[in-house]
Every structure is written in structure tokens, then in C-alpha cells.
Amino acid sequence: TIAAPAIAQTMPEVKWRLASSFPKSLDTIYGGGEVLAKRVAEATDGKFQIRVFAGGEIVPGLQVLDAVQNGTVECGHTVSYYYVGKDATFGFDASMPFGTNARQQNSWLYHGGGLQLMRDFFKTYNIMNFPGGNTGTQMGGWFRKEIKTVEDLKGLKFRIGGYAGKVLTKLGVVPQQIAGGDIYPALEKGTIDAAEWVGPYDDEKLGFNKVAPYYYYPGWWEGGPNVSVLVNLNEWAKLPKHYQAVFESACAETNMDMLTKYDVLNPPALKRLIGAGTQLRPFSKDIMVACYHAAQETYAEEAAKNPAFKKVFDHWTAFIAEQHSWFRVAEAGFDSFMMYGLPKK
Amino acid sequence: TIAAPAIAQTMPEVKWRLASSFPKSLDTIYGGGEVLAKRVAEATDGKFQIRVFAGGEIVPGLQVLDAVQNGTVECGHTVSYYYVGKDATFGFDASMPFGTNARQQNSWLYHGGGLQLMRDFFKTYNIMNFPGGNTGTQMGGWFRKEIKTVEDLKGLKFRIGGYAGKVLTKLGVVPQQIAGGDIYPALEKGTIDAAEWVGPYDDEKLGFNKVAPYYYYPGWWEGGPNVSVLVNLNEWAKLPKHYQAVFESACAETNMDMLTKYDVLNPPALKRLIGAGTQLRPFSKDIMVACYHAAQETYAEEAAKNPAFKKVFDHWTAFIAEQHSWFRVAEAGFDSFMMYGLPKK
Numbered sequence: 237t238i239a240a241p242a243i244a245q246t247m248p249e250v251k252w253r254l255a256s257s258f259p260k261s262l263d264t265i266y267g268g269g270e271v272l273a274k275r276v277a278e279a280t281d282g283k284f285q286i287r288v289f290a291g292g293e294i295v296p297g298l299q300v301l302d303a304v305q306n307g308t309v310e311c312g313h314t315v316s317y318y319y320v321g322k323d324a325t326f327g328f329d330a331s332m333p334f335g336t337n338a339r340q341q342n343s344w345l346y347h348g349g350g351l352q353l354m355r356d357f358f359k360t361y362n363i364m365n366f367p368g369g370n371t372g373t374q375m376g377g378w379f380r381k382e383i384k385t386v387e388d389l390k391g392l393k394f395r396i397g398g399y400a401g402k403v404l405t406k407l408g409v410v411p412q413q414i415a416g417g418d419i420y421p422a423l424e425k426g427t428i429d430a431a432e433w434v435g436p437y438d439d440e441k442l443g444f445n446k447v448a449p450y451y452y453y454p455g456w457w458e459g460g461p462n463v464s465v466l467v468n469l470n471e472w473a474k475l476p477k478h479y480q481a482v483f484e485s486a487c488a489e490t491n492m493d494m495l496t497k498y499d500v501l502n503p504p505a506l507k508r509l510i511g512a513g514t515q516l517r518p519f520s521k522d523i524m525v526a527c528y529h530a531a532q533e534t535y536a537e538e539a540a541k542n543p544a545f546k547k548v549f550d551h552w553t554a555f556i557a558e559q560h561s562w563f564r565v566a567e568a569g570f571d572s573f574m575m576y577g578l579p580k581k
Numbered sequence: 582t583i584a585a586p587a588i589a590q591t592m593p594e595v596k597w598r599l600a601s602s603f604p605k606s607l608d609t610i611y612g613g614g615e616v617l618a619k620r621v622a623e624a625t626d627g628k629f630q631i632r633v634f635a636g637g638e639i640v641p642g643l644q645v646l647d648a649v650q651n652g653t654v655e656c657g658h659t660v661s662y663y664y665v666g667k668d669a670t671f672g673f674d675a676s677m678p679f680g681t682n683a684r685q686q687n688s689w690l691y692h693g694g695g696l697q698l699m700r701d702f703f704k705t706y707n708i709m710n711f712p713g714g715n716t717g718t719q720m721g722g723w724f725r726k727e728i729k730t731v732e733d734l735k736g737l738k739f740r741i742g743g744y745a746g747k748v749l750t751k752l753g754v755v756p757q758q759i760a761g762g763d764i765y766p767a768l769e770k771g772t773i774d775a776a777e778w779v780g781p782y783d784d785e786k787l788g789f790n791k792v793a794p795y796y797y798y799p800g801w802w803e804g805g806p807n808v809s810v811l812v813n814l815n816e817w818a819k820l821p822k823h824y825q826a827v828f829e830s831a832c833a834e835t836n837m838d839m840l841t842k843y844d845v846l847n848p849p850a851l852k853r854l855i856g857a858g859t860q861l862r863p864f865s866k867d868i869m870v871a872c873y874h875a876a877q878e879t880y881a882e883e884a885a886k887n888p889a890f891k892k893v894f895d896h897w898t899a900f901i902a903e904q905h906s907w908f909r910v911a912e913a914g915f916d917s918f919m920m921y922g923l924p925k926k
Contacts, residue, residue: 246592246626278826279624281591334923337916339684342837343844373911435911454914481623482827489833492687499688503907516910524918560920562848565861566718566780568920569799571682573869575905575913578679 377432683805714808722777
């Protein structure tokens with residue numbers, strides 16, 4: 237018949253595998269992959285199925301980019317700053333020190349020109365990237381001792397990943413790369429002095445509060461990290477146009493969904509942690525300024541030797557400055573009154 | 582044949598009309614309806630078509646709810662606080678004075694329990710509501726004269742809509758209901774003393790800066806107004822499940838899209854306005870506190886006589902307080918350093 241091929245053409249069966257960088261225990265960030273897969277299946281009447289694999293099931297969590305690039309999986313869910321060792325330019329797709337908050341990262345990507353810049357870069361890895369989640373500003377981590385001055389950073393063994401570790405070495409910190417499950421015993425034994433992970437809800441699960449009393453903020457290296465969906469370009473090209481549309485829409489929905497989930501889960505988790513004895517501490521102004529200068533030095537060194545990095549960095553820097561010229565007005569005016577200006581009850 | 586009906590069942594042709602509350606000139610907020618329609622068509626291979634009508638084309642902009650309720654159109658794109666005259670409870674779906682910012686409004690709706698509460702309420706109007714856009718914190722409006730004290734509000738003829746007007750009457754303001762196109766001449770002639778609209782990008786188009794020099798912030802009545810997609814429940818029930826999924830996903834994408842578009846367009850518009858002589862002014866702390874108390878009085882009066890309102894108000898109030906307990910930490914710590922703590926260049 238003529239009709240049968242027409243059905244096949246309109247709604248073909250497609251099966252993809254998604255490699256997540258995250259363990260199933262993180263229902264927030266690992267959960268994003270499942271939100272995406274569920275929506276894509278629902279929107280295609282079950283014809284486009286994406287099976288989600290946790291970090292380590294197909295490839296280790298930090299090799300998702302490679303697995304997508306070489307076609308081991310059709311797509312992945314990861315944070316692009318895991319790959320700054322290949323090229324620091326990847327970091328801008330996720331978060332870089334003293335950069336954007338979640339809303340600004342989305343604005344830069346979707347309408348500020350950032351997504352096109354990043355896609356031009358990802359294309360050289362045979363990958364298309366989609367914003368697909370955000371944690372909001374992360375915490376600065378768990379410290380066994382108080383850190384009051386820039387001097388206190390010297391020799392500090394700090395479990396911290398990616399580009400921020402590089403920045404902190406300028407201030408004498410000794411960054412440690414330790415997988416999530418191994419952080420607790422290292423912090424307990426004192427093999428490390430401090431560790432950063434995500435924020436209250438995720439951190440509470442790993443129990444860091446039991447072995448390190450001081451919980452610092454903000455995580456200036458992650459003002460609003462975007463979690464990306466990466467798709468192999470050959471596989472993308474094989475999708476019918478309307479499956480591409482379903483997928484892209486579901487990525488944007490997943491992005492919104494993850495941040496709003498974190499925002500609902502973090503406040504009660506922070507309360508529980510404080511109730512159990514955690515001491516909240518802001519990084520001192522001196523420390524923040526020293527870290528800011530260390531970041532700018534690191535950026536300047538990278539930009540001098542990496543034209544791809546410089547191109548994105550210049551665009552991103554100008555965008556952030558312009559954002560603040562507006563956020564300082566209505567947004568900050570409203571937020572600061574709501575947070576600090578309300579009459580006491 | 583057997584195959585032909587199978588095609589029809591999988592991807593039936595559906596044609597909907599969407600009544601927008603907004604004029605085509607507002608590419609930001611009217612544009613949201615078009616973003617939604619385009620994505621739904623793309624994701625269904627052109628089978629589910631939504632035609633977008635500007636405010637006034639089918640029904641006046643402020644009657645979209647009625648048109649969706651009675652089935653004149655299948656769906657609409659509007660701001661629910663337009664309907665506080667019917668029931669003040671509608672306001673929570675959009676924004677209420679001294680409430681949420683954009684991110685908190687989304688968190689409350691998607692994961693905080695707010696959407697279910699609002700859907701229970703909308704159901705009594707035979708409507709299902711979907712978050713579908715946000716402007717971010719709006720500006721406080723354009724004033725012909727400076728407003729320095731609470732006393733200066735007395736007798737002020739202020740073009741301001743909805744619930745905020747009701748709040749401001751407690752401080753002696755005389756709220757004026759004037760459609761967008763009629764504001765400019767009224768402000769020019771001095772028939773009104775002040776007018777609020779949206780924010781820099783939208784306001785600039787209407788030219789208010791030419792007839793009122795003072796541009797106040799923040800619009801405490803709209804910390805992050807959600808723009809809603811309203812769907813007639815009978816029409817919703819007729820959609821195949823996968824079209825429902827496509828539609829819901831596209832609404833979430835539209836929500837993200839509109840806010841990020843505003844965030845990219847507002848900063849340069851604000852710069853242009855200031856360059857052309859606009860004087861930025863924050864509402865004084867005294868004025869903010871007086872308005873806050875007036876809002877709480879208004880809420881208490883409404884809650885005493887409207888159980889539906891009280892139910893949502895209590896939930897929303899508790900949610901906001903909890904949000905601030907977390908936003909004060911990492912988010913505000915990061916944002917305030919990025920806005921005010923950076924070393925001068």
C-alpha cells in the first residue's frame with residue numbers, strides 16, 4: 237500500500253542511548269536526563285525512545301563528551317567544564333569563575349549569541365550542544381577549619397574540579413580531583429582540608445556536614461552552571477525535523493525543570509544542615525577579590541594562547557557587564573528589598 | 582485500508598486559535614504566542630497549527646480569559662492578574678505585590694505546588710493554565726515629578742493596573758485604567774501624573790521618556806510576572822496525548838524564551854533611555870515600606886472574605902519566606918559581589 241510507508245515516514249521508531257555524567261543518587265541532576273527522555277517519548281507517542289544510563293554504566297561520567305563525539309552513544313547529559321582539560325573554551329558552555337548566574341547564563345546562551353558561539357566550537361567535535369539544566373549558584377564547599385584570610389588558602393588541599401582549581405593554584409591552593417563517592421572518607425581522615433560538591437540538597441546526601449563544620453559561600457566558580465545535552469551530529473542529522481523540534485523543546489523544558497527543582501529542594505536542605513550544626517560562612521571580601529584577580533590572570537594567560545577561548549571570553553565578558561547595568565536596577569532593587577528591607581514581623 | 586485511519590489517528594490535523602492579550606508591536610510578550618505556535622507546528626510535522634491573534638482582533642486584550650472559558654478560542658496568552666476583578670486569586674498565577682521574582686515564580690509553579698493550586702482554581706473556569714512567559718522585574722513607571730516621600734503619593738493620578746492600584750489607594754493614589762496606546766497623550770497633557778508599563782525595552786517604544794523624566798524602580802507589584810497560556814478544558818481533552826505533551830513542553834520553552842529575550846533587550850534599551858536624558862530613581866525606603874504595609878492590609882482584607890484567595894496566599898507566602906532563606910546565601914552572595922564588589926578597572 238501507499239499508506240504504510242507514509243506512517244513509517246511520519247513517526248519512525250528511533251532508539252537512542254543517553255550517557256549521563258551523574259549517579260542515579262542525584263535525582264536532581266541525573267533526573268534531568270530522565271525528564272528529557274520521558275518528554276521526548278510522550279511527545280512522539282512513544283516512537284522516539286531515549287534510554288538513560290548513569291555515569292559509569294556505559295562510560296565514566298567524565299568521558300561523556302568523548303562517547304558522544306565518537307558515536308558510542310547518540311547523546312549525553314553532562315557539564316561542559318568537565319572538558320576544560322581538552323580546551324578551556326568548553327567552560328563557557330557551563331560556567332566559568334566570576335561569570336553568569338543561572339538566568340544570565342540562559343540569556344547569554346538563548347538570546348545573547350552565546351549558544352551560536354558555543355555550537356560553532358562544539359561542531360569541531362562533531363557535536364551539537366543544547367542547554368539542559370542548571371543548579372543555580374553553588375556553594376563554596378565544606379571546610380574543616382575556618383578560612384579567614386587569603387593567607388589561609390596557602391597549602392589548602394581542596395577537592396575542586398576544573399578551571400577553578402587552576403585559578404586557585406595561583407593563591408597556593410592544592411586542588412584535588414576526587415570522585416564524588418571518595419570525598420567523604422578523604423575529608424573525614426583529613427587527607428583533604430576542604431571539598432566542594434554542589435549545594436545543600438545534593439551535599440546533604442553525601443554527609444559532608446558530619447566531617448567538616450564550615451560551609452562557605454558563594455561558589456564563585458559556578459554562579460549558574462548550565463548542564464548540557466550533547467548530541468552526535470551524524471545522529472542529529474538522521475532525525476526527522478519534527479523529532480529535532482520535540483528534542484530541542486524538551487531540552488529547554490528540562491533546563492527550566494532542573495533549576496526550579498533545585499530551588500524548591502535547597503532551602504529545606506539548608507535548614508536541616510544548619511539545624512544539625514553546620515556553620516555558614518561567607519568568603520571574606522579579601523578572599524573574593526584575590527580570587528577574582530587570580531581568575532582574571534588565568535583568563536588573560538589562556539586568551540593569549542587560545543584564539544577560540546579569546547573569542548568566546550570577550551563576548552561573554554561584555555555580555556556580563558551589560559547584564560549588570562540592568563540587573564542592578566529593577567531586579568536587585570526588588571530582590572534586596574524582599575530579602576533585607578522587609579519590616580520585621 | 583487499515584493504514585489510512587492509523588495515520589489519521591497518530592497525527593491528526595488540529596487547528597487552534599490563540600487570542601493574545603498583547604499588541605503585535607510588543608515583539609517580546611506578543612512574540613511569546615508566536616514562539617509557542619511555531620514550536621507546536623514544527624514538533625507535529627505541521628499537523629497541529631495554532632494561529633495567533635493580537636489583542637483586539639478576536640476579543641479585547643483584557644477578555645482573553647472569557648474567550649477561552651466560553652470556547653470562542655481554544656487557547657489564549659495573557660497575564661492572569663488582568664482578571665483580579667473577577668477574583669483576586671487569579672493574581673497569584675501571574676504576580677502579586679511584594680511577591681516572587683521570575684525564578685521564584687517559576688519554582689513555586691513548577692515544583693513548589695503552586696501550579697496545582699492554580700489549576701484547581703482555574704478548573705472552576707473550565708480552563709487549564711500553563712506558565713508561558715515572564716518579563717522579569719518590571720520598572721516602577723514614569724513620573725512627571727519626583728516622588729520623595731509617602732506624602733507625595735497623595736492624589737497622584739497613576740496609570741497602574743490590577744491589584745497594585747487597589748493597594749496604592751490606601752496611600753492616597755488615584756489609580757487610572759488606561760489602555761497602552763492612550764497613555765502617552767494622557768501623560769503629555771498632565772491628565773495623569775505617572776504611568777507604569779513594563780520595562781526599558783517595551784517602554785521605550787511608547788516614548789514615555791519624552792513626557793516624563795523620572796523613571797522609578799522597582800515595580801514592587803511585579804517582581805517576576807508569569808505570562809500564562811490558558812486552554813479551554815474541553816479542547817484540551819480532545820487533543821491526542823502526544824499533542825498535549827508537545828504543547829506543554831512548548832509552553833515551558835516559551836516561558837524560558839521570553840524571559841531570556843527580555844534580559845537581552847532591556848540593558849541596551851535602558852542605556853539608550855539614560856543617554857536621552859531619563860533620570861533613574863529608586864523608590865525611597867519609606868515609600869517601599871509604606872507600600873509593603875498597604876499590600877499586607879489589602880491581602881488581609883481579601884483573605885478574610887475569600888477562602889480560595891486565602892488558601893493560595895498562605896501557601897505562596899510561606900514559599901517565598903523559605904526561598905529567601907536560601908537565596909540570601911549563595912545566590913545573593915554571588916550576585917552582590919558581581920554587581921557591587923568587583924575591583925574597579
